[in-house]
Amino acid sequence: MTFLIIGITVIISLVAMQSPELFHKLSFSPWLIDQKKQSWRFLSHGLVHAGWAHLAINMFVLYSFGSHVEEAYEGLFGVSKGMLFYFLLYVGGILFSTVFDYGKHKSDPYYTAVGASGAVASVLFASIIISPTSKLLIFPIPFPVPAYIFGVLYLVYSAYMGRRGQDNIGHYAHFFGAVFGVFFTILTKPELIARFGAQLGLF
Numbered sequence: 001m002t003f004l005i006i007g008i009t010v011i012i013s014l015v016a017m018q019s020p021e022l023f024h025k026l027s028f029s030p031w032l033i034d035q036k037k038q039s040w041r042f043l044s045h046g047l048v049h050a051g052w053a054h055l056a057i058n059m060f061v062l063y064s065f066g067s068h069v070e071e072a073y074e075g076l077f078g079v080s081k082g083m084l085f086y087f088l089l090y091v092g093g094i095l096f097s098t099v100f101d102y103g104k105h106k107s108d109p110y111y112t113a114v115g116a117s118g119a120v121a122s123v124l125f126a127s128i129i130i131s132p133t134s135k136l137l138i139f140p141i142p143f144p145v146p147a148y149i150f151g152v153l154y155l156v157y158s159a160y161m162g163r164r165g166q167d168n169i170g171h172y173a174h175f176f177g178a179v180f181g182v183f184f185t186i187l188t189k190p191e192l193i194a195r196f197g198a199q200l201g202l203f
Contacts, residue, residue: 001083002066005090006059009047009116013055016048023048028098028113030106042102046094046116058116065127072130076189089184093122097177101170113170118177125151125181129192133199148200154178 016023028045032038049055069089074082097118105111127134128151135144145153155178162171186192 001086002062002070005066006062009049010055010059012047013049017051023114024112026114028101029109030098030102030104030111031109033102034106035109042095042098043091045098045114046119048114049116050114054115058120062116062120062123065124069123069126069130072127085188089122089126089181090119092184093119093177093180096180097121097170097173100172100176104172113173115170115173117170118173118180121154121174121177122181122184125178126185129182129185129196131199132196151178 012026016026026041026044026048028041029038033041049058070082070086073086073089076082077085094116098113101111101113128147132146132148132151134147136147136150137144155175158171158175158178162175
């Protein structure tokens, strides 16, 4: 399913890059959702990206962690249920990552956002809950960082940068997508809490 999601996202993103009308129609606009009831934008924004680099980064991270989470879900729940939960994790990440920005910007007709970052963050943090002691290489840090430490740093950084609001990056989408990934994974398999603690030597 990871490769299917990547394929669909890449195709639609590339088409939208060549079609400003389609790009605008699929982008996340809280004002248009609120005023014109264009609710599809809660989901469709995850299928378009602002440029090649934006698309490549999101799809690379999804490729790097998606197959691991998909395989882990199938092991935890069985193939059919695992695929369903993985799909719900991804789609739920797209939806939940927009909740804060929708409330904050629904009166702003000029605010728009695109990208699958919230969903990708959900998959990444599901991976951290499943394998908290795995090592991640993060540029420009020259040595591997344990996944759980990266997770804490990621959340702190996203919350801090979101409060500053001095760039065009959807830090709150990253933050809330990550939070959804943690809670969705735990709610579907509460035993992972004990497994997470055991891997960290907490109990």
